[in-house]
Amino acid sequence: xxxxxxxPLLISTSNVEMKKATPKTHPDIKFWNQADWVKWSERPxxxxxxxxxxxxxLEGEHGEYVNARKVKAIQASMCxxxxxxxxxxxxxxxxxxxxxxACKLFHNLLESNWTIFKLCNxxxxxxxxxxxxxxxxxxxxxxxxxxxANQGEDNGNDSEESDSGDESDDEDENNNSGSSSxxxxxxxxxxxxxxxxxxxxxxxxxxxxKKMKRKKGTYWxxxxxxxxxx
Numbered sequence: 001x002x003x004x005x006x007x008p009l010l011i012s013t014s015n016v017e018m019k020k021a022t023p024k025t026h027p028d029i030k031f032w033n034q035a036d037w038v039k040w041s042e043r044p045x046x047x048x049x050x051x052x053x054x055x056x057x058l059e060g061e062h063g064e065y066v067n068a069r070k071v072k073a074i075q076a077s078m079c080x081x082x083x084x085x086x087x088x089x090x091x092x093x094x095x096x097x098x099x100x101x102a103c104k105l106f107h108n109l110l111e112s113n114w115t116i117f118k119l120c121n122x123x124x125x126x127x128x129x130x131x132x133x134x135x136x137x138x139x140x141x142x143x144x145x146x147x148x149a150n151q152g153e154d155n156g157n158d159s160e161e162s163d164s165g166d167e168s169d170d171e172d173e174n175n176n177s178g179s180s181s182x183x184x185x186x187x188x189x190x191x192x193x194x195x196x197x198x199x200x201x202x203x204x205x206x207x208x209x210k211k212m213k214r215k216k217g218t219y220w221x222x223x224x225x226x227x228x229x230x
């Protein structure tokens with residue numbers, strides 16, 4: 001057998017801290033069996049005690065009640081153990097359908113921290129609380145997972161929208177750039193046309209001026225000949 005492959009959490013450590021408890025070693029314990037607890041809890045005077053934030057079936061080593069503060073601490077430890085099961089993929093749909101591995105891991109985690117769960121037969125005291133509290137933990141666990149999933153989707157959508165926005169901005173910039181380039185090109189074309197027209201006009205003016213000078217010179221020469229010939 002490969003010892004290195006054994007999960008240390010599946011090895012019970014509570015027996016090291018506390019020897020096997022029996023009615024002889026702990027004579028003050030009243031509820032060794034669940035049947036004893038059921039008979040006691042059916043009495044009207046005892047039902048009130050179960051509604052004060054306590055778990056009357058839980059007993060200290062000397063048979064004393066476990067106070068509400070310790071019960072809350074126990075419940076927190078149970079939630080931690082269920083989180084461990086969920087992390088390992090061992091979280092059952094209902095606690096009654098938990099696998100043997102899940103039950104053993106759960107009991108070892110709780111009994112190593114709370115030896116009072118060893119003060120009974122067949123671990124029924126821990127199972128009694130687990131059956132009551134597991135549905136609430138399961139519902140909360142599912143809700144939290146859905147919330148995380150939704151947050152992940154929202155973040156993804158925000159990223160897509162941001163990318164889309166960036167692309168849109170890029171398109172706008174490209175459009176603006178294209179528009180500016182087109183306007184610049186038109187301005188250049190208009191400038192060229194204007195320069196061409198100006199050159200043509202200047203050439204026409206110069207040509208007309210030269211023509212007028214030639215006409216004026218010819219007219220002066222003819223006038224000179226006429227005057228001198230007479």
